[in-house]
Amino acid sequence: MSTAFVRLDARCQHARGLACLPGRAVERSGFMFRQGSLRDLQHIQSCLLREKMNPVGIHPSRFILAEDFESQHPIGFGQMELKSDDGVQKVYELRSLVVDPERRGNGVGKMLVEQLLFSKSPYKEVWLTTTRSKITFYEQLGFSEEAIDLHVPKWLWIEMTLGSLVAPLAVGEPLVVMKLEGQDRFCG
Ligand SMILES: CC(C)(COP(=O)(O)OP(=O)(O)OC[C@H]1O[C@@H](n2cnc3c(N)ncnc32)[C@H](O)[C@@H]1OP(=O)(O)O)[C@@H](O)C(=O)NCCC(=O)NCCS
Numbered sequence: 001m002s003t004a005f006v007r008l009d010a011r012c013q014h015a016r017g018l019a020c021l022p023g024r025a026v027e028r029s030g031f032m033f034r035q036g037s038l039r040d041l042q043h044i045q046s047c048l049l050r051e052k053m054n055p056v057g058i059h060p061s062r063f064i065l066a067e068d069f070e071s072q073h074p075i076g077f078g079q080m081e082l083k084s085d086d087g088v089q090k091v092y093e094l095r096s097l098v099v100d101p102e103r104r105g106n107g108v109g110k111m112l113v114e115q116l117l118f119s120k121s122p123y124k125e126v127w128l129t130t131t132r133s134k135i136t137f138y139e140q141l142g143f144s145e146e147a148i149d150l151h152v153p154k155w156l157w158i159e160m161t162l163g164s165l166v167a168p169l170a171v172g173e174p175l176v177v178m179k180l181e182g183q184d185r186f187c188g
Contacts, residue, residue: 029107031075033115036063043074047098052170054096063096064116066108075100076108080120083155089124089182091153113141117180126180127156129163131173143178152177 036044040060048055066076078097082090094116099109117126127146130138135145146152152160156177163175 029111030069031066031108032069033112034065034067036060036065036077036079040065040074040077044077044096047077047100048096051098053098058096064112064119066099066112075103076112078112078116080116080126082120083127083153090120090122091124092120092126093156094126094128109137110141113138117141122182124182126182127153128178129156129159130176130178131167131171132176133173135176135178138178141180143180146177146179148175148177 037060040063041058044058044060044063045055048058062081063077063079065074067073068075076097076099079095080092081095083093084091094113097109097112097116099112117123120126126143128138128143139145148160148164160175160177167173167175
């Protein structure tokens with residue numbers, strides 16, 4: 001791995017968390033990345049509730065947050081949950097991605113996903129569930145829509161089934177399953 005790009009891990013400090021993205025891009029956007037901690041729990045849960053997303057079983061230390069340089073307030077977050085690991089290849093679910101409504105449309109979400117992927121690279125696959133209007137956002141990051149059928153990993157079935165029923169009622173859109181094939185997605 002290039003010395004310019006440092007994996008974000010449990011010992012990560014702000015400066016190291018920034019390492020994935022070119023400094024200029026992050027400075028221009030006015031935020032930095034850091035790992036979540038217990039003090040973020042309430043903020044994460046209330047944002048998830050506001051967005052009609054699942055606020056249950058949240059472990060803040062698994063999250064990466066984007067934090068405003070000046071106010072030091074979180075402006076976005078997300079997590080990659082490990083779903084299977086055969087000792088060689090890891091499969092993750094990308095979950096709980098939210099950007100502050102006032103900061104949307106400025107690349108924060110895209111950079112957050114890139115940072116999340118980088119933090120867990122290399123991986124075999126990354127899966128996610130979302131709603132139809134978000135397909136373009138994830139396609140730009142390399143994800144592809146998958147058929148909702150038996151080839152989807154079993155660990156996603158409950159979420160997929162419940163989401164297929166709830167999403168049209170809660171957000172008025174059908175649920176979509178997407179996947180990113182593994183590759184070393186080091187940024188830069
Ligand atoms: C989805 C979300 C995380 C995107 O964050 P963001 O910071 O606004 O996204 P970005 O500015 O990085 O957008 C990157 C690209 O995706 C596109 N995009 C962003 N949100 C989109 C959406 N809802 N639908 C379609 N395209 C979208 C942007 O136009 C942009 O394209 P461009 O680079 O060609 O301009 C944010 O809208 C959000 O928090 N939504 C509510 C919670 C949610 O739905 N989370 C996802 C659950 S699966």
